[in-house]
Amino acid sequence: xxxxxxxxxxxxxxxxxxxxxxxxxxxxxxxxxxxxxxxxxxxxxxxxxxxxxxxxxxxxxxxxxxxxxxxxxxxxxxxxxxxxxxxxxxxxxxxxxxxxxxxxxxxxxxxxxxxxxxxxxxxxxxxxxxxxxxxxxxxxxxxxxxxxxxxxxxxxxxxxxxxxxxxxxxxxxxxxxxxxxxxxxxxxxxxxxxxxxxxxxxxxxx
Numbered sequence: 001x002x003x004x005x006x007x008x009x010x011x012x013x014x015x016x017x018x019x020x021x022x023x024x025x026x027x028x029x030x031x032x033x034x035x036x037x038x039x040x041x042x043x044x045x046x047x048x049x050x051x052x053x054x055x056x057x058x059x060x061x062x063x064x065x066x067x068x069x070x071x072x073x074x075x076x077x078x079x080x081x082x083x084x085x086x087x088x089x090x091x092x093x094x095x096x097x098x099x100x101x102x103x104x105x106x107x108x109x110x111x112x113x114x115x116x117x118x119x120x121x122x123x124x125x126x127x128x129x130x131x132x133x134x135x136x137x138x139x140x141x142x143x144x145x146x147x148x149x150x151x152x153x154x155x156x157x158x159x160x161x162x163x164x165x166x167x168x169x170x171x172x173x174x175x176x177x178x179x180x181x182x183x184x185x186x187x188x189x190x191x192x193x194x195x196x197x198x199x200x201x202x203x204x205x206x
Contacts (some may be wrong), residue, residue: 041075051077059084112146118158127157134158138165145169 041048055077056066061084073079116137118130138161141149154162 041071043075048075051075055080109147110144111148111150112141112144113150113152115152116154116158118155119153120155120157130155130158131161134161138162141166142169 043051052063052067052070055070056063059066059081061069069080069084070077073083114137116134118134118137121127121130134157141162142165151159151162
């Protein structure tokens with residue numbers, strides 16, 4: 001039989017380590033309990049349901065969202081109400097700013113520049129792709145309705161299709177060939193564009 005001294009330093013160290021681990025586990029358990037209890041509902045299920053329903057009705061939100069808000073604020077009704085109204089005020093301010101922009105008398109003009117890559121080809125398959133690409137371009141142009149359209153590398157077929165489909169927005173007189181536009185520096189280009197802003201215009205380069 002082997003005897004072990006109680007004064008053995010290895011045993012004392014092991015016991016001390018066990019105590020530290022035990023204390024650490026207790027601290028973690030207490031911390032977890034405190035964290036969980038911060039969002040724990042202080043009411044029974046019946047009262048919690050009534051509070052959530054009343055909160056949802058008062059704020060104009062759905063019940064599930066109301067419950068989540070109350071949980072996020074530890075079921076503190078005052079804090080949850082404050083957060084809800086602050087969020088609504090922020091959303092309303094954004095809507096008002098958007099409406100003010102719509103109601104303003106400021107006028108803008110939209111410029112669209114596009115390298116169409118739709119030059120004519122002798123290949124049937126490639127022409128089919130060009131036709132599909134041109135039709136997609138036309139859909140975008142009709143949706144965006146730019147005041148000035150700058151098109152490069154436009155084939156005869158694509159240009160004919162574009163002019164036909166956009167005739168309701170752009171008349172033939174406004175369509176010009178301007179191969180020199182690429183050579184314009186930025187300041188001259190801006191002056192040039194502003195000089196034609198009063199009417200829709202398409203400029204293209206073959």
